[in-house]
Amino acid sequence: MYVIHRWVLVGMVCLGSGLAGCNAAHEKGVVTEGKKPKVDVRYRFGGFQEPGNWYKGNLHLHSTISDGNLEPRPTVEVYRRAGYDFTALTDHISGFWDKEKKVYRPLVYPLEEMNKPGFLVVPGIEYNTNRKGEVIHFVVVGPGCDQRLEDNEDLSNAMKKWWDNGAFAFMAHPHWSLDGTPVLEEMTYLPAVEVFNYGTALSEGLRGNSQMYWDRLLRKSRAVLGVATDDSHRPGKDSGGGWVMVKAQALTAEGIVTALRNGQFYFSSGPRLEDVYLDAESSLHVRCSPVKSIRALSTVGKVVNVKAPQGKTLTEAVMKWDWSKTPFVRVECTDEGGRTAWSQAVMKIEKAAAK
Ligand SMILES: [Zn+2]
Numbered sequence: 001m002y003v004i005h006r007w008v009l010v011g012m013v014c015l016g017s018g019l020a021g022c023n024a025a026h027e028k029g030v031v032t033e034g035k036k037p038k039v040d041v042r043y044r045f046g047g048f049q050e051p052g053n054w055y056k057g058n059l060h061l062h063s064t065i066s067d068g069n070l071e072p073r074p075t076v077e078v079y080r081r082a083g084y085d086f087t088a089l090t091d092h093i094s095g096f097w098d099k100e101k102k103v104y105r106p107l108v109y110p111l112e113e114m115n116k117p118g119f120l121v122v123p124g125i126e127y128n129t130n131r132k133g134e135v136i137h138f139v140v141v142g143p144g145c146d147q148r149l150e151d152n153e154d155l156s157n158a159m160k161k162w163w164d165n166g167a168f169a170f171m172a173h174p175h176w177s178l179d180g181t182p183v184l185e186e187m188t189y190l191p192a193v194e195v196f197n198y199g200t201a202l203s204e205g206l207r208g209n210s211q212m213y214w215d216r217l218l219r220k221s222r223a224v225l226g227v228a229t230d231d232s233h234r235p236g237k238d239s240g241g242g243w244v245m246v247k248a249q250a251l252t253a254e255g256i257v258t259a260l261r262n263g264q265f266y267f268s269s270g271p272r273l274e275d276v277y278l279d280a281e282s283s284l285h286v287r288c289s290p291v292k293s294i295r296a297l298s299t300v301g302k303v304v305n306v307k308a309p310q311g312k313t314l315t316e317a318v319m320k321w322d323w324s325k326t327p328f329v330r331v332e333c334t335d336e337g338g339r340t341a342w343s344q345a346v347m348k349i350e351k352a353a354a355k
């Protein structure tokens with residue numbers, strides 16, 4: 001393990017008056033002083049400064065209620081045995097009609113009976129639609145997830161309806177779906193996007209990574225959250241490769257979903273993030289489990305990349321961040337196996353929007 005102490009790297013050359021214009025906040029929230037840019041710290045990279053405990057969870061999972069290969073109980077048991085604190089069970093709604101009860105099967109299964117001490121099953125649903133000739137899937141988790149997506153319902157309205165009902169909702173696997181980017185970018189209401197889908201990564205490689213879709217939204221100053229999930233259909237074989245780490249007050253459905261909605265989580269396919277914050281001098285501090293690279297990213301060409309020396313790993317980096325021409329900043333830590341932990345993004349508040 002190779003620890004860099006206070007290694008300040010000015011990798012993203014501060015162009016022009018960049019450094020003078022840099023600012024951000026750790027404790028104080030939004031910085032308002034002088035001509036320095038304001039920073040939206042609602043999500044603070046993912047709950048690192050919030051009170052509570054970290055809980056590991058999967059937000060996308062299928063059982064025999066839809067097209068998974070295990071019954072619901074053994075499905076969630078795979079996650080409990082793997083050390084997860086919670087999982088959502090998010091079976092598909094489309095095409096899975098219970099003829100006897102005359103209702104979509106995911107809406108009637110008594111999930112709460114599967115909760116055990118220290119392990120929580122959160123209700124959820126995956127909605128499918130083929131609007132505009134595109135394959136579009138949304139995953140909705142928590143209270144209010146059982147509001148139907150009506151035929152021809154506007155997708156932004158549907159997303160807002162789920163959100164207003166208290167659920168956490170995200171666009172699933174846009175890269176796998178090969179959604180045209182306009183489907184996302186024309187949505188006026190979109191809280192979150194599935195950035196990494198492990199099931200797809202196993203079967204279709206890079207199509208499991210939808211990072212480009214997330215970055216395009218962030219580049220347009222859309223404060224959209226990212227998630228990683230398994231989207232497991234064969235737990236034990238395609239599980240345990242994409243998860244969220246949620247900072248919540250309590251391991252209850254309400255506690256977890258509230259923290260998700262507040263952006264108090266980061267997501268990972270391997271490494272652990274221990275702390276990420278911007279200090280008052282606009283230095284970005286990152287601590288994590290041993291990795292090969294720690295990266296701060298924004299729009300085109302705006303990146304600070306700290307690499308471990310040959311044969312070593314990193315657990316810490318301090319990077320000077322230049323806010324000029326950078327609408328957001330987010331952090332990735334990638335280990336020797338190419339597994340990554342992603343922070344949420346912190347957005348710069350543009351002058352016009354800040355008034
Ligand atoms: Zn799907």
Ligand SMILES: [Zn+2]
Pocket residue numbers: 060061062126231
């Ligand atoms: Zn799915």
